[in-house]
Amino acid sequence: MTAFSPSRRTVLLGAAAALAAPRIAGAQPAAVKLGILQPVTGALAQDGEYGRLGAELAINEINSTGGIRALGGARIEMVFGDARSNPEGGTAEVERMNSEGVVAVVGGFASPICLAASQAASRYDLPYVVDVGVADTIVTRGLRNTFRFGPGFGKVTSGALDNLVKINEAAGKPARTVVVVHEDGLFGSGMARLMQNELPKRGFEVLETISHPTPARDMSNVALRIRALNPDLIIPSSYYAEFVLLSQTLQQRRIRPKGIYCVLNGAASNFRFVREFPQAANLVMDVNHWADPRKPKTAELRRAVEAQNRFWLYNTPLNYSAVMLVADALERAGRADRAAVIDALGKTDGSFTRHIMPYGPTRFENGQNQAAQAVNTQVINNDIKVIFPEEFADARPVFPWPAN
């Protein structure tokens, strides 16, 4: 039945070729299409917005500074996709981006979206650069197309535990007992289990792990239990709104431990929290993604973001850096070809310096940047400072917390 009728795809291809023909003759090199995938509606929309902002800033910067030189100054054209805060949304958008002919996809934010979207991209040998998603499985499935510039969960948490020991020892070991407060989903429960297993090995006693649902309406009970247990250290792993509620409630009930040490916390490395609740945020520590404070580009980017009346969150520098990574690979590949870009991404080394993360020289192994790491931050004087590791730090830790 279809033997003599041209397929829809052939017709579309012909039409596309006819449209593209005059451009080939022109002087302007064809723009390189880059897929930016972020959840900008649904539960994760806040993170997605800030991720998109980072990608936009990078693309604007590349385009205003001569485009991709190896491609005759080709501009980068953003093909944006809304992952709608779920894996299905992410997959659907990758399919669309593929049909629009993107050379690579950057983003995803949440681990489930990154897992599904990179898998979908792998069917088309479409390079996929994860911006945030920390699940270790993202880079252990043997997908050739998937790269992660930032650190994975294992690396973040082992670093968090080691750094906690170091910070505690440097202060003369003031902390011994711990209460873990966590949200009861995959992220918080996984973190709590890890803490319960690993902290005793490092000389801490976990008095109790307290779970709470998301969304939580009230943290009074959690605060009450913490007051009854009176731990040296509180380790929370919750999402933004719940952590804000918890830290406010602790402050209100005058519960003052020797420190609050967060790992991958939604609020403690978030300037919104610092601006809106300066007292509750004061001296909270976090182990998280954070831009390298010593790089001049970081300050420049932060000013640009704050000039838009927006907050400086880690999503922005991570996405900025991930887009720069793709641009770097395009320069080295010399052509806007997916296989060549995958090849070039895998060979990225220390000469890639346009990123603003506090990492050592880039080196990919099975798609994971081995130099990626989270850093310890602390809210000090209404600013978020890096306190550890020392080579990236712009402040010294305030621990234990001084008495009022």
Next chain:
Amino acid sequence: MRSYPPEIIGEAVLNGLLTGAIYGLVALGLTLVYGVLHIINFAHGALLTLAMYAAFVAWKVFGLDPYVAILPLVPLFFALGYGVQRLVIMPASKGEDSNILLVTLGLSIVIENVMLAIFRSDTLSVQVPYAMEVVELGPMLLGFPRVVGFGVAFLVAAVLFVILTMTDTGRAIRAVAKERTGAALVGIDVKHIYAVTFGIGTACLAVAACLLLPFFYVNPRVGNAFVLVAFTIVVLGGMGSVPGALLGGLFIGVMESLSGLYFGESLGQIGIFLIFILVLLFRPTGLFGAKA
């Protein structure tokens, strides 16, 4: 099970009562609309979200303290509720109760997404000087905004009770609730009463929103966190019963607080829904509900 000193248990009970009063206030609007219009208003959560955004805007743009904002927001949301029932829900339902369910559901989706479009999904909150104040009751510390919320919730319930029992409009509302056709026959404008009831329910939400904002946050989905509980309270207290909603709210609040203390916040939530199922099984009319 862990044992706690009495002052901690006492504080947990008081916290539960304070939170429960706000739950009751949210449930009040829901139960009233159910009792009179016999519809389950799925847009209740979205309307609460809308009211919280309104209170947020009043604070951010006009510098109004959330407690002061109650004064303009109550008539505003009464009018909104009246208009929504009169101009959207009633015409769209074409007299079929099952349509109303879908209309309110659709309304909630529209409201939530309009809020998302305007305010994005950022979690917003107000900063008021008294947010961190506490009321000291012996060894117990109670959050000042929660204590205010408790008092005002009771005040609203009392006012509502007076309106329903002592005014002509209140009598008309009760008449329509009991016997729609009969009420119409004696000359009550049923459509008007429906809209008034919906307006009162929405006005209750405006009060609840203003009481919540000083110690809570607002994002486009925040209403859902309260409405699921409110449904349980309505079933527990008896559909359509004003004192039932308030007492049900207090009961659920204490239940949630204590089970949270003993079984953890996550498991504590199960207690609420266990009650929901038990009430449906053994006393479907609720504690104060009239027989169907």
